[in-house]
Every structure is written in structure tokens, then in C-alpha cells.
Amino acid sequence: MKITYPYMGNSHIAIKNLLERLGNEVVVPPRPSKKTLSYGTQHAPEFACLPFKILLGTYIEGLEMGADTIISTGGVGPCRAGLYTTLQERILRSLGYEFDFITLEPPSRYLNALYKNIKKIINRPMTLKEFWHVIRFVWEQLKLFDMAERKSFEIRPLEVNQGETSKVYRECVDIIAEARTIEELKEIKNEVIKKMDSIDRRKDFEPVKVGLVGEIYVVLEPAANLEIEETLGELGVYVERSMFFTHYTVSNAIMDLFHLAGERNVKKAARPFFNEMCGGHGRESVGNAVLYAKRGFDGVIQLSPFTCIPEIVAKSVLPAVAKKYDISVLSLSLDEQTGKAGLRTRLEAFVDLLFKKKQKKEGRFA
Amino acid sequence: MKIGIPRALSYYTYYPMWKTFFQILGLEVVESDATTKKIMDDGVKEAVTDACSPIKLYHGHVMNLMDKVECIFVPRLVSINREATFCPKFLGLPDMIQYTINNLPPLLSPRIDLKKGKGELLKICYRVGSKFTKNPFLIYKAYRNAIQELKNYAASFLKGAIPPLKLDSSQTQKGDIALAVLGYPYMLYDPYFSLNLIKKLIDLGAKVYTLEMLPEKAKLKQADKLKKTLFWTYSNSIIRTAYHFFENKRVDGVIHITAFGCGPDFIVDKLMELEAKEIQMPFLTVILDEQTGEEGLKTRLEAFVDMLRLRRIRHENNISLHG
Ligand code: SF4
Ligand code: SF4
Numbered sequence: 001m002k003i004t005y006p007y008m009g010n011s012h013i014a015i016k017n018l019l020e021r022l023g024n025e026v027v028v029p030p031r032p033s034k035k036t037l038s039y040g041t042q043h044a045p046e047f048a049c050l051p052f053k054i055l056l057g058t059y060i061e062g063l064e065m066g067a068d069t070i071i072s073t074g075g076v077g078p079c080r081a082g083l084y085t086t087l088q089e090r091i092l093r094s095l096g097y098e099f100d101f102i103t104l105e106p107p108s109r110y111l112n113a114l115y116k117n118i119k120k121i122i123n124r125p126m127t128l129k130e131f132w133h134v135i136r137f138v139w140e141q142l143k144l145f146d147m148a149e150r151k152s153f154e155i156r157p158l159e160v161n162q163g164e165t166s167k168v169y170r171e172c173v174d175i176i177a178e179a180r181t182i183e184e185l186k187e188i189k190n191e192v193i194k195k196m197d198s199i200d201r202r203k204d205f206e207p208v209k210v211g212l213v214g215e216i217y218v219v220l221e222p223a224a225n226l227e228i229e230e231t232l233g234e235l236g237v238y239v240e241r242s243m244f245f246t247h248y249t250v251s252n253a254i255m256d257l258f259h260l261a262g263e264r265n266v267k268k269a270a271r272p273f274f275n276e277m278c279g280g281h282g283r284e285s286v287g288n289a290v291l292y293a294k295r296g297f298d299g300v301i302q303l304s305p306f307t308c309i310p311e312i313v314a315k316s317v318l319p320a321v322a323k324k325y326d327i328s329v330l331s332l333s334l335d336e337q338t339g340k341a342g343l344r345t346r347l348e349a350f351v352d353l354l355f356k357k358k359q360k361k362e363g364r365f366a
Numbered sequence: 367m368k369i370g371i372p373r374a375l376s377y378y379t380y381y382p383m384w385k386t387f388f389q390i391l392g393l394e395v396v397e398s399d400a401t402t403k404k405i406m407d408d409g410v411k412e413a414v415t416d417a418c419s420p421i422k423l424y425h426g427h428v429m430n431l432m433d434k435v436e437c438i439f440v441p442r443l444v445s446i447n448r449e450a451t452f453c454p455k456f457l458g459l460p461d462m463i464q465y466t467i468n469n470l471p472p473l474l475s476p477r478i479d480l481k482k483g484k485g486e487l488l489k490i491c492y493r494v495g496s497k498f499t500k501n502p503f504l505i506y507k508a509y510r511n512a513i514q515e516l517k518n519y520a521a522s523f524l525k526g527a528i529p530p531l532k533l534d535s536s537q538t539q540k541g542d543i544a545l546a547v548l549g550y551p552y553m554l555y556d557p558y559f560s561l562n563l564i565k566k567l568i569d570l571g572a573k574v575y576t577l578e579m580l581p582e583k584a585k586l587k588q589a590d591k592l593k594k595t596l597f598w599t600y601s602n603s604i605i606r607t608a609y610h611f612f613e614n615k616r617v618d619g620v621i622h623i624t625a626f627g628c629g630p631d632f633i634v635d636k637l638m639e640l641e642a643k644e645i646q647m648p649f650l651t652v653i654l655d656e657q658t659g660e661e662g663l664k665t666r667l668e669a670f671v672d673m674l675r676l677r678r679i680r681h682e683n684n685i686s687l688h689g
Contacts, residue, residue, distance in 0.1 A: 045632040052632075086594050087633050090640050273465060276442060276457040276477075306416055309629035313458030316414045320465035333416050 001100075001123065002027050003069045004062030006055050009220045010145040013177045018138045019071075022131075023124025027067040029058045032223035036061055041336050043091055050305035050334055051217035054224060056088050063092070069100045071121065133182075139246070140185050141176060144192070146244040148172045151196045153240065156233025157207035160200040166230050168195055207238040208354040211292030213285040214303035215311050218334050219243050225303055226340045228332075228347070232301075235351045240297070242266075242288040243281070266291065273317040282310025286317055293325035298354045300327060306335035328354060367498070369474065370431035370438040373398045374424040375456065378530050378551035383516040384439060387491065390508035391498045396435050398427040401558035405430050406656050412467055418627035419655050420552050421455050421462070423559060428463055428470070437472050444479035450599045453630055487513075523578035530555040531564060538564075541573040543674050546611045548577060548604045548638075549623025553654060561660050563623065563652070563667070570671045575617065580607050588613070592637075601630045608638045612645055618674040619648035626655035648674060 003019055004027040005012070012028060019026045030036070032054045039060045040053030048056075059070050072085050085103045092099070102117050122131070148169060156165040172192045179185045210232060218224045220243060229239050270287030289300045302318060304311030315331045322329040330350045332343070369388050371377060377397075385395045399405065401423065409426025431438055440460045445451045455462070460475035476494050480486045488509055495505035519529060526535030530551075545567060547554065554560055554576060567574055588609040589595065589602075596602050604622075611617045622638055624631040635651055642649035650670045652663065 045636045047626075047628065047632040049629075049632075083594060083596060083633050086592070087636055089593075090637065094640055094643075274458065274461050276444070276461070282454070282458065307418075307627050307629055307632075309454045310458070312414055312417050312421075313455060313462055316417070316462040317465040 001025065001069050002067045003071055003121070004029055004059065004065070004067035005071045006073075007032055007058050007221070007223075008217065009222065010149075010173055010176075011142060013173075014138045014141045014145070017141065018134065019121065021134045021137075022122045022126075024121060027062050027065050029062050032058060032221065036223075037336050043095065047307055049308050050224060050336065051215070051221075052084055052088070053336065054217075054221070055084065056091065059088060059092060060095075060097075063097050063099060067099065069102060071102045071104065073104045137182050137185070140182055141179060142246045144176050144179075144185055144189055145173065146246050147189070148176065148192050148196070149244070151193070153229060153233065153238065155196060155199050155201065156230070157236045157238050158201040158205060159233075160202055162234055164199055165196075165233065168199055172196065205236070207236050208298040208351065208358055209238045209240065209292075209296070210299045210301055210351075210354070211288060211297050212239055212241045212301050212303065213288045213292075214281065214301075215305055215308050216243055216281055218303045218305055224305075224334065226334075226338065226343050228301075228303070228343070231340075231344055231347055232351070235348060236355075237351055240292070242284065269294075273320055274314065282312075282314040285311060285314040286321060289318060289321050289327070289329065290325065293321065293327040297327065298358055299350065300329045301350075302329065302331040304331070304333050306333045308333070328357065367437065368394045368396055368435040370396045370398065370428075370435035370471075372424055372427035372431060372438065372440070373400065374427045374556070375420060375459070375552045376441065376443050376452075378555045380516065381530075382519045383512040386515040387495075387508045387512035388439075388498075390511055391495055391504065393498060396431065398430040401427070401556050403558075406558070410656055413462075414466070416627060417462075418455070418629070419559070419625045420550070420628075421459075422656070423552075423556070424459070425463065425467065428467060432467075432470060435471060437474050438470070440473045440475050442475050442477045444477060444481075446478075446480045446599060448481050449595055450597055450602055452600065453598050455629070520578065523576070524581060526579060528555065528564065528574075528576065531557065533564070533568075537568060538574045541568065541571040543571060543619075543671055543678070544573045544575070544617040545671075545674075546575045546607065546617045546620045547623065548607055548620065550600050550604075550625075551577065553623055553625055559654060559656075560623065561654070561658060561663050563663065566664060566667055567621075567671070570668060572671055575611070577603050577607050580610060584610055596630070596634070598630050601634045605634055605637060609641070612641060612647055615647070618678060619650065619670065621650045621652060621670070623652050623654065626653055648677065 002025045005015055005019070007029040016026050016028050036054060036057035038057070040055070040057030043060070044053045044056050055072070062070065085101060089101045102120055104117055105113055152165050152169040159165045172195060175188055175191065179188050212219060212229070219241065222229070232239050266284050266287035268287070269290040270283045274283045274286040285302055289302070292300050302311065302315060304315065318329045318331060321327070328350070330346070332346070371381065371384060388395050405426035406423060407426070408429045409422040409424065412429065413422040413425040428438060428440065440463055442460050443452045443456045451457065460473055464470070464473060474494065476490050478490055491509045491512070492502070492505055495508060499505060522529050526539045527533060528538060547564060547567065554564065557565070564574055585603060585606040588606040591609050592605065596605065608620055611620060620638070620642060622635055624635055639649055639651065648670070650666070652666070
């Protein structure tokens with residue numbers, strides 16, 4: 001059995017570790033590229049959302065590289081992501097691929113199926129203790145990736161030498177990827193902090209603050225959002241993101257298991273504008289926009305795949321949020337035609353506006 | 367008091383029920399006008415750009431009512447059973463309308479969620495009704511009559527009629543080529559948006575079956591064919607109806623009507639297309655939007671029906687040759 005899986009941010013490294021330690025041979029999916037996308041668009045229906053197309057392309061690449069098993073996560077709706085695998089499996093089969101498709105469904109509805117599927121991917125004898133150890137290691141590794149990324153958001157707008165943060169950040173990712181034990185991770189954490197902190201920074205400059213909200217895949221996968229965080233950072237923007245990988249799995253799977261409503265404050269913040277769970281992260285987008293506004297951020301950027309249902313609902317109420325809290329909102333919808341240069345131009349204009357507004361506000365108080 | 371009901375989305379499934387309900391409560395019910403270019407254009411202008419056309423159209427119909435009524439009925443349709451919900455845009459509809467269109471009269475937006483059972487509907491009706499009358503008996507009467515109206519409406523579809531298009535079974539069931547024409551009712555039964563698609567097919571000599579003409583029971587029989595139930599009520603109906611006809615082959619072809627920018631449909635359409643190919647059932651997808659041209663559509667439908675006729679002749683010859 002050779003397993004491949006979806007690519008999302010740095011998680012592919014941790015997932016590789018996880019699967020290998022559970023005794024599997026792994027085909028690491030390549031970072032989504034033009035080629036990935038072109039496979040995806042060629043075989044996916046035209047109106048499929050961008051994440052669907054990228055994932056489909058990723059699977060094709062994985063299968064071409066010799067994988068015979070795909071593992072992915074399902075979902076319970078009401079949005080489409082939970083149904084991706086049903087259709088992707090059919091499309092891939094109609095293309096003549098032979099493989100096993102393992103869909104991990106969230107535990108609350110399909111606990112048995114989840115258990116069976118997890119057993120399928122444990123392919124060496126191990127005790128429960130060892131199993132938990134593996135899980136803990138992977139979790140710590142993911143957390144470290146997220147920490148490094150958060151730090152890069154803080155430092156990038158202040159860097160003296162453009163591009164340095166991104167370079168150091170990538171080095172950090174590589175170091176974290178090499179870790180083999182939890183102890184090593186602890187050491188690496190200090191090393192990462194030291195490396196990032198040693199980047200030369202400007203003292204006389206105050207960045208504008210932007211909160212990034214939107215659909216999870218395009219928010220978390222730089223190849224899908226054309227490295228928007230890097231671009232923003234270089235334009236002098238401090239970016240904060242409402243979603244991180246470690247954050248997502250906790251609030252969705254575990255909270256789900258215990259029927260806890262994750263992120264209650266976010267939902268509450270969304271309430272006057274958005275009264276219904278519409279699947280995906282539409283309500284979170286609105287709720288987080290409100291929270292960013294209340295915290296005095298200068299702007300909010302909403303990222304969504306073209307035709308993304310919940311984000312369209314969110315998008316139609318965001319102008320009301322913007323008006324009520326006097327915060328600038330930019331909604332960007334991404335598809336296979338979105339180009340990096342065009343995106344940069346739009347971001348430049350938006351950031352420009354934020355700086356002007358900020359100056360005016362400060363002038364008023366001075 | 368005048369209450370407005372937009373002629374879009376769930377209108378085509380539930381209108382007779384709500385109309386009766388409000389009328390018995392003593393309200394004057396005003397429907398928005400049949401779709402016109404202006405209504406469509408208004409919707410396109412106000413709604414968020416990447417919304418699907420039916421949602422834009424809904425915006426247009428709300429605007430058409432704005433100055434005529436004191437209140438607009440924009441229900442939040444969540445679910446009518448346990449297995450699925452409506453498309454997420456139905457779930458967020460009142461929010462979208464409320465925050466997109468300025469100077470609206472108050473919206474009446476009950477949350478309709480029958481996951482816990484059909485009995486919930488009475489509770490919801492009671493809550494809505496008490497806004498207009500203190501008389502519980504009147505509300506109950508309105509509820510009973512409303513349900514009856516809905517049943518009658520459903521029954522006439524089952525007999526082959528399409529009431530919103532004023533077609534009866536003698537018109538829909540007379541052609542020589544049988545077609546399953548599957549699409550959400552708010553696309554198919556809006557003559558402006560669908561460019562009179564059903565009428566065109568009938569004129570081409572087709573016998574037309576739509577979603578509502580197949581009893582729920584027959585649909586449920588097909589439910590197991592999907593590895594995972596879809597999340598959306600209308601979509602399940604469509605795919606199950608398609609599977610029904612794929613199985614009994616009582617139609618010569620299947621047409622799927624969908625709209626530009628529809629979220630759920632890319633899954634629904636592709637699943638049907640792949641299945642149809644496997645069993646060699648002719649299958650046509652028509653994607654409608656606010657710019658679809660009438661002539662182009664006509665040509666495509668003609669070509670499809672002609673092809674089916676030829677196919678049938680060939681088929682019959684084959685059988686007689688071998689038999
Ligand atoms: S949330 Fe958006 S991107 Fe995700 S499945 Fe739904 S429509 Fe697609
Ligand atoms: S089902 Fe499709 S057409 Fe209907 S509201 Fe949802 S996205 Fe729009």
C-alpha cells in the first residue's frame with residue numbers, strides 16, 4: 001500500500017511523518033503547481049471550486065507517482081467539501097485509475113467508520129502508548145509550524161532587507177521538518193525563535209493591521225492564495241489569520257466528538273449579521289471580521305474560491321460589518337485564472353488606502 | 367396589511383401553502399411580478415457578483431415588492447427532513463437580503479427547520495401566525511388549509527401537470543419522445559429565466575417528466591445508490607429522479623438544467639453525467655444564466671431531440687432485424 005493525501009500548507013510534512021510512523025509507504029504529494037491545476041481543471045466540472053480542482057490534480061499526480069491509496073477527510077455539510085471525495089473517486093475511476101480511497105469522516109456521526117479507517121492505515125504492530133506518542137509528536141510538529149508562520153507575519157512587515165523573513169522562515173520549516181523526536185522539537189523551537197528574532201527590523205515604522213478570513217483551503221494553502229501573506233507583509237502589513245492547521249482540526253474533529261460548539265465568541269460576534277451555520281467557514285469569516293474590527297485592525301481581507309457558497313453569503317453581509325465598525329474590507333475570490341501580478345495590484349491599492357486612512361485617523365488624534 | 371412573497375426560489379414549491387395561510391389570517395398577499403428583464407437586472411446589480419443567478423433573481427423580486435407591501439416574507443428554509451438541508455444560500459438568504467438591499471420594509475423570516483419532525487411546522491406556523499392574530503383557532507385553521515393546498519399542489523404535479531407554468535398533463539404528456547427534465551423548480555418553472563424551456567421541448571414533440579412528477583417513495587428507493595447522501599434536499603431529489611429513470615429506462619434522454627455559479631450542482635451534474643455515460647443514456651446539461659440566448663438554446667434542444675428520434679428509429683430497426 002502506497003498512500004498519498006491532500007496538500008495543505010506545511011501539514012504535508014507532518015502527515016508524511018504520521019503515515020510513515022504508522023507503518024505505511026508514502027507518496028508525498030508535490031506542492032500544487034500550474035500542472036496540478038491544469039490536471040484539476042481538465043477533469044473537474046467547470047464550476048467546481050478551486051480547492052476541489054487543486055485536490056483532484058494533486059491526487060492525479062500522486063497516483064501517477066505510484067500511489068495506490070488516497071486518504072482524505074470528509075465532512076458533514078452543509079457545504080460541498082464533505083462530498084468532494086464521492087465525486088473525486090468517481091472521476092478518477094472513470095479516468096481508469098485503480099486505487100483505494102479512504103475518507104476519514106468526522107467522529108461524531110461516523111465513529112465506527114472512522115475507527116475502521118484508522119485501523120486500515122496502521123500497518124505495523126504498535127501499542128496504544130506508541131500510537132499516542134506518534135500522534136503527540138505530529139501534533140507538536142504541526143504546532144511548531146504554525147508558530148513559525150505566526151512569527152513570520154509579525155516580522156515580515158518590519159524587515160529591513162526585503163525577502164529575508166521569507167527566506168529564514170523557509171529555513172525554519174526545513175529544520176522543523178527534520179525533527180525526529182519530541183525532545184528535538186523542543187530544542188528546535190528555541191532555535192526557530194532565535195533565528196527569526198535575529199532578522200533585522202525597522203524601528204521607525206508601524207505596519208497597518210489586516211485580518212485574513214475566508215475559506216479554509218485557500219486561506220491555508222499558499223499555492224492557492226498566491227502567497228498572499230508574503231505579498232502583504234512586503235507591503236508593510238501585519239497579517240493575522242483566524243485559521244491555522246492545528247486550530248482547525250481541534251475545533252472540528254474533537255469539538256465535534258463532544259458536541260461542543262467551537263469558537264463560541266466568533267459565532268456570537270457574527271450573530272447580528274449571520275444567523276445560520278451555512279457550512280464551510282462563512283459564519284466564522286463574518287464573526288472574525290467583527291472581532292478584528294473591535295480589536296482596532298485597519299482592514300479585513302476575505303479569501304474565497306470562486307462560487308464558494310458560504311463565503312458568498314458572508315460576502316454579502318461583510319459590507320454591513322464594514323460600515324458599522326468603520327473597517328475596510330476587501331473580498332477576493334480566487335480561481336484558476338487569478339494571477340499573482342493582478343492580485344498584487346489589487347492588494348497594493350487596498351493597502352495604500354489603509355495607510356491613508358490610518359494617517360488621517362492619527363492626525364485627528366494628534 | 368399587505369405581505370409580499372417574492373416569486374423566486376422556494377416560491378415554486380411552497381407558494382400555495384403560504385398564500386392560503388396568510389390569506390386566512392386576514393392578510394393581503396402580493397406576489398412579485400413574473401420575472402422581467404428589469405427584475406433580473408435589478409437583482410444582478412444589487413446581489414454580490416459571484417452569487418448564482420437564482421439568488422440574484424431573488425434579490426430582484428424582493429426589490430419588485432419593496433414599495434408595494436408593508437412586509438416581505440423571506441423564510442429561512444433550513445430543512446424539511448433529517449437527511450439533508452437546503453442549499454447553504456437558502457440558509458443564509460434573509461441575512462443576504464437584509465444587508466444587501468437598502469430601505470427594505472421589515473422582513474418576515476421564520477426559521478423553518480423540520481429536522482425534528484413534521485410537527486415542527488405547526489409550531490412555526492403558530493409563531494408566525496401570532497404576529498397577526500390572537501386567535502389560535504384561526505391560526506390552526508389557516509395551517510390546516512395551507513397544508514391541504516400544498517397537498518393539492520403536489521398532487522397535480524403527480525398527475526403530470528405543471529401548475530406554475532399553467533400546463534396540464536394533456537400538454538406535458540403527449541409527445542413521442544420522453545424526456546426527464548431535471549432542474550431546481552425555481553429555474554425550470556420561471557419562464558423568463560428558463561427561456562420557456564419546457565414549452566420549447568413540448569413544441570418539439572417531447573413528453574416531459576419533471577422532479578415533482580415522481581412520488582417521493584420512488585425517489586427514496588434510489589437513495590442507496592449514492593455512497594453518501596448529498597447534503598441538499600433539492601439535489602437529492604434530482605439525483606434520485608435521475609437514477610430512477612436510469613434504472614427503468616422509460617425515457618429516451620435526460621436533460622439537466624442548472625444555473626451559472628450554482629454550488630451544489632457541479633457535484634450533482636457530474637455524478638449524473640458519469641452514470642448516464644455508463645448506461646448509455648443520452649444526457650444533456652443546460653447551464654442558464656442571465657445572458658443565455660434564446661436561439662442558441664433552441665438549437666441545442668432541437669439537436670438533442672432530433673438525435674433521440676434518430677436513435678430510436680435505429681434502435682427499432684435493430685430490434686426488428688434481429689427479431
Ligand atoms: S466552503 Fe466553499 S470551497 Fe469549501 S466546499 Fe464549500 S463551496 Fe467549496
Ligand atoms: S442550489 Fe444552486 S442555484 Fe440554488 S441557491 Fe444554491 S447555489 Fe444557487
